[in-house]
Every structure is written in C-alpha cells, then in structure tokens.
Amino acid sequence: MSERPRLTVLSGPSGVGKSTVVAHMRKEHPDVWLSVSATTRKPRPGEQHGVHYFFVTDEEMDKLIANGELLEWAEFAGNRYGTPRAAVLERLEKGEPVLLEIDLQGARQVRASMADARLVFLAPPSWEELVRRLTGRGTESPEVIERRLEAARTELAAEPEFDVTLVNTSVEDVARELLALMDVV
Ligand SMILES: Nc1nc2c(ncn2[C@@H]2O[C@H](COP(=O)(O)OP(=O)(O)O)[C@@H](O)[C@H]2O)c(=O)[nH]1
Numbered sequence: 740m741s742e743r744p745r746l747t748v749l750s751g752p753s754g755v756g757k758s759t760v761v762a763h764m765r766k767e768h769p770d771v772w773l774s775v776s777a778t779t780r781k782p783r784p785g786e787q788h789g790v791h792y793f794f795v796t797d798e799e800m801d802k803l804i805a806n807g808e809l810l811e812w813a814e815f816a817g818n819r820y821g822t823p824r825a826a827v828l829e830r831l832e833k834g835e836p837v838l839l840e841i842d843l844q845g846a847r848q849v850r851a852s853m854a855d856a857r858l859v860f861l862a863p864p865s866w867e868e869l870v871r872r873l874t875g876r877g878t879e880s881p882e883v884i885e886r887r888l889e890a891a892r893t894e895l896a897a898e899p900e901f902d903v904t905l906v907n908t909s910v911e912d913v914a915r916e917l918l919a920l921m922d923v924v
C-alpha cells in the first residue's frame with residue numbers, strides 16, 4: 740500500500756474497452772470508486788442518470804464550468820464531458836483511491852493540476868480491432884463512429900505522454916493490472 744492513494748486516470752480511444760474493463764474491475768471490487776462525469780451526450784439505452792453519467796443540458800454544463808465545479812472538462816466528438824471536482828477531492832482527502840475514465844484532453848488537464856496523478860493508457864491490440872469493437876458495439880451512427888475514429892488517431896499518437904500502457908487483449912488481465920496499479924490488490 741502506498742502512503743497516499745493517487746488519482747488514477749484511465750484514457751484511451753473510444754471503443755477500446757474502457758467501460759468494459761472498469762465494469763469488470765468493479766464487479767470483483769465494488770468498493771473501487773469511479774468518478775461519475777457530467778455530459779451533454781444523450782443517454783444510450785440502459786444508461787442511468789447518476790450511475791453512468793450525470794446527463795445535463797448545455798445550459799447546466801455552462802453553469803458547472805462557470806462555477807468552477809469541474810476538475811477538468813473537454814469537448815469530445817460534439818459533446819462536452821467533465822469531472823465533478825468536489826466528489827473527487829472528498830475521496831482523496833479520506834484516503835480512498837480514485838479512478839477517472841476520461842479522454843486525452845482531460846488527462847492532460849489532470850496532469851497539469853495534479854502532479855502525482857497516474858495516467859494509464861488503454862490501447863487496442865490493433866487498429867482493425869478498435870474499428871471492429873467500436874462498430875460492433877452498435878451504439879453509434881456511422882457518422883459518429885467516423886468522428887470517434889478520427890479522435891482515436893490523435894489519442895493513439897499521444898500514448899507516450901502516459902505513465903503506463905495496458906493493451907486490452909484480455910479484459911480480465913487488464914482489470915487485474917489496473918487494480919494492482921491502484922494498490923487495491
Ligand atoms: N475529459 C473528459 N472526458 C470524459 C469524461 N467522461 C467521459 N469522458 C470521455 O469521453 C469520451 C466519450 O465517452 P462516451 O460518449 O461515454 O463514449 P465511450 O467512451 O466510447 O463509451 C471517452 O473518451 C470518455 O473517456 C470527463 O468527465 N472528462
């Protein structure tokens with residue numbers, strides 16, 4: 740166990756498997772706390788307000804930003820996403836590990852404001868497999884998939900900025916490695 744739990748940031752291109760890995764981790768360790776982001780994106784079928792995201796209007800997002808309530812925020816593929824600051828700081832003050840699942844721009848902001856944060860990059864086994872996963876998920880239109888793949892090229896190129904890279908070949912292996920990085924096991 741390290742002296743002070745660090746903030747862990749998990750980033751990686753859309754469709755690489757971030758949500759799947761986090762869900763697997765939390766099934767085994769329900770105590771692992773994941774920050775719930777605010778987003779202007781519309782919910783996908785099955786997504787619940789306050790569980791997967793806080794789904795907010797553009798006006799509500801404007802207010803969160805103006806009031807300094809977000810630790811970081813970014814526009815990704817036409818929607819805005821941000822991490823509520825208070826909940827994260829509360830957990831860290833209590834000495835509990837904190838996990839953020841955010842995009843590259845958000846990861847860079849966290850790096851700038853919290854020097855001891857650990858940045859983890861989740862990489863696909865190959866470009867073809869990333870396309871397959873993003874398309875296979877079936878939650879986005881072809882236009883949105885195209886936009887996300889465009890963002891993915893930029894994100895993949897930024898991998899060297901991260902402290903650790905995990906390749907998502909096996910969800911179980913990546914979840915175990917992430918838990919170990921967070922000192923949970
Ligand atoms: N900067 C930032 N990015 C976020 C936040 N929440 C989610 N994201 C990222 O926004 C991107 C799109 O998320 P989403 O629409 O849920 O699609 P998915 O990750 O492909 O399932 C992903 O890269 C997320 O990691 C946040 O609070 N801040």
Ligand SMILES: Nc1ncnc2c1ncn2[C@@H]1O[C@H](COP(=O)(O)OP(=O)(O)O)[C@@H](O)[C@H]1O
Nearest residue numbers: 753754755756757758759872876907908909910
């Ligand atoms: N290791 C893996 N092997 C095969 N398919 C995977 C793996 N990890 C995730 N997937 C699949 O890839 C798709 C995208 O995963 P998801 O967790 O939604 O990605 P992200 O949250 O990074 O956008 C989903 O259909 C998921 O079931």
